[in-house]
Amino acid sequence: MSKYFDSLCAVDALDLHVDNEIFGLLGPNGAGKTTIVRILVTLLRPTKGTASICGFDIANEPKKVRNVISYVPQEMALDIRLTGKENVLLYAKLYGIHDRINKVNEVLELMDLTDRCDDLVKTYSGGMRRRLELAQALVHEPKVLFLDEPTLGLDVSARRRIWNHILSLRKHDITIFMTTHYMEEADEYCDRVAIIDKGRITALGTPQELKSSLEISNPTLNDVFMDKITTREDECAFDGYKFRTMLRRRS
Amino acid sequence: MNAVWYYFERDFIKWTRWKVNIFAALVTPAAWLIFVGLTLPVTFTDNYLEYLTPGIMVMSVLFASFQSGNLVIFDKVLGFLNKFFAMPPQRESYLLGKILFISFRGLMQASVIFCVAVLFGITVYSLSSILLTFFILFIFGALFASIATTIALAVDDHDGYAAINAMITMPLFFASSALMPYEDMPQWLRTIASINPVSLAIDNARMLLGGGEPFVGQIIMLTAAAVIVLVICIHVFRSATL
Ligand SMILES: Nc1ncnc2c1ncn2[C@@H]1O[C@H](COP(=O)(O)OP(=O)(O)O)[C@@H](O)[C@H]1O
Numbered sequence: 148m149s150k151y152f153d154s155l156c157a158v159d160a161l162d163l164h165v166d167n168e169i170f171g172l173l174g175p176n177g178a179g180k181t182t183i184v185r186i187l188v189t190l191l192r193p194t195k196g197t198a199s200i201c202g203f204d205i206a207n208e209p210k211k212v213r214n215v216i217s218y219v220p221q222e223m224a225l226d227i228r229l230t231g232k233e234n235v236l237l238y239a240k241l242y243g244i245h246d247r248i249n250k251v252n253e254v255l256e257l258m259d260l261t262d263r264c265d266d267l268v269k270t271y272s273g274g275m276r277r278r279l280e281l282a283q284a285l286v287h288e289p290k291v292l293f294l295d296e297p298t299l300g301l302d303v304s305a306r307r308r309i310w311n312h313i314l315s316l317r318k319h320d321i322t323i324f325m326t327t328h329y330m331e332e333a334d335e336y337c338d339r340v341a342i343i344d345k346g347r348i349t350a351l352g353t354p355q356e357l358k359s360s361l362e363i364s365n366p367t368l369n370d371v372f373m374d375k376i377t378t379r380e381d382e383c384a385f386d387g388y389k390f391r392t393m394l395r396r397r398s
Numbered sequence: 399m400n401a402v403w404y405y406f407e408r409d410f411i412k413w414t415r416w417k418v419n420i421f422a423a424l425v426t427p428a429a430w431l432i433f434v435g436l437t438l439p440v441t442f443t444d445n446y447l448e449y450l451t452p453g454i455m456v457m458s459v460l461f462a463s464f465q466s467g468n469l470v471i472f473d474k475v476l477g478f479l480n481k482f483f484a485m486p487p488q489r490e491s492y493l494l495g496k497i498l499f500i501s502f503r504g505l506m507q508a509s510v511i512f513c514v515a516v517l518f519g520i521t522v523y524s525l526s527s528i529l530l531t532f533f534i535l536f537i538f539g540a541l542f543a544s545i546a547t548t549i550a551l552a553v554d555d556h557d558g559y560a561a562i563n564a565m566i567t568m569p570l571f572f573a574s575s576a577l578m579p580y581e582d583m584p585q586w587l588r589t590i591a592s593i594n595p596v597s598l599a600i601d602n603a604r605m606l607l608g609g610g611e612p613f614v615g616q617i618i619m620l621t622a623a624a625v626i627v628l629v630i631c632i633h634v635f636r637s638a639t640l
């Protein structure tokens with residue numbers, strides 16, 4: 148599929164197949180990662196081509212797609228004046244879950260939030276907020292979970308904790324499609340990664356395969372990244388407004 | 399359909415949890431009533447408060463509706479809409495939930511004003527005329543809430559929205575029969591005021607609360623306008639990209 152914003156090509160003839168795995172989409176800022184995710188979760192329509200998720204077409208059967216996926220956007224969108232539990236309950240209601248209370252308690256437990264679930268989200272740390280968002284996303288037992296920069300702006304221990312939770316979801320047979328620009332994380336946790344630049348895939352495979360394709364000793368995924376990316380940092384779009392919003396939400 | 403109620407519930411709990419919100423929303427219109435209604439030296443009526451009350455009720459519904467566009471802007475810039483619109487409920491459930499909450503909040507303010515006015519001694523006629531007045535206010539509120547939320551969806555910053563808000567609501571309010579009767583207006587203003595939907599709501603409320611008969615044709619027109627605008631707004635919400 149492709150996506151153009153007027154004449155700007157944000158996604159350029161992307162052709163990708165993702166299995167039941169943890170799939171990481173890597174790329175510099177402005178590479179088109181968020182745009183790809185937003186197309187897959189039915190928020191944007193592709194300009195050309197299409198995609199299907201669990202056999203449902205994103206353009207023709209968006210409602211069926213929405214039933215099997217969850218999406219956690221890069222901004223942290225939580226109602227800080229509601230408690231953790233109320234935040235999850237809202238999602239359980241919107242997804243039309245029958246056994247709501249039990250299900251909500253179950254996902255809160257899964258994310259280690261049970262003892263703080265009756266506090267206002269205002270008092271939560273960044274890591275807890277992310278875990279709360281994961282709890283919201285899991286409440287309807289999705290088959291595919293889309294995470295856009297799930298660990299952005301968190302400290303090391305919070306990041307590790309989020310990752311352990313994400314890994315544990317694999318036991319529930321959930322496919323995880325995520326974006327990041329922390330190469331070390333992708334290297335450690337993703338089954339397969341794709342590196343994209345200017346909307347195009349420039350490398351695809353397991354972290355191991357990508358690293359061994361380089362002819363240097365002890366390559367890291369960072370080396371692969373530098374090798375595959377032609378966009379210079381100073382060409383990247385910087386969305387200052389979003390950045391400020393994000394910082395404010397995290398404080 | 400249940401989703402409409404859940405979205406409403408979300409806004410309602412958030413609103414009630416912040417006590418300052420409630421206090422401000424209820425005190426501001428009451429202040430208008432007291433400071434304008436009891437102090438302005440007017441000559442066309444000997445009970446200006448009774449004349450003014452319906453106008454202030456409609457005004458607070460109008461202002462409340464438009465101000466609430468900010469709720470949509472918050473949801474948009476903070477990423478809530480991204481999440482909500484990637485969930486199974488139709489996008490219009492969100493829109494309808496917002497309209498319901500906004501109109502409800504406007505009606506709460508209008509009730510406070512009405513109660514304050516009753517305390518200050520305006521005459522109360524029949525219960526049915528009060529109920530019909532609130533029905534008109536609801537339709538009126540829903541009409542402008544639809545417009546406000548849809549404008550807000552297209553704008554993504556609060557300052558820009560505040561400017562648009564002032565640009566629309568101020569003229570609508572001052573070019574209406576809220577503060578003075580048509581006979582006391584200059585000709586040009588009279589023409590504008592007589593086709594202004596704000597006047598339409600005010601005239602009916604004033605008639606009903608003054609013990610008279612409503613202008614049924616106008617109420618039907620207002621309802622029809624609200625339905626048409628709502629259909630357009632639903633369409634805009636469905637096709638909007640965030
Ligand atoms: N709604 C939009 N309108 C116009 N251009 C956009 C829009 N959204 C994203 N873009 C552009 O598309 C490109 C890809 O953006 P994005 O997918 O957000 O990148 P990433 O998430 O990889 O940082 C950027 O150049 C960005 O400016």
Ligand SMILES: [Mg+2]
Pocket residue numbers: 180181182221295
């Ligand atoms: Mg992004």
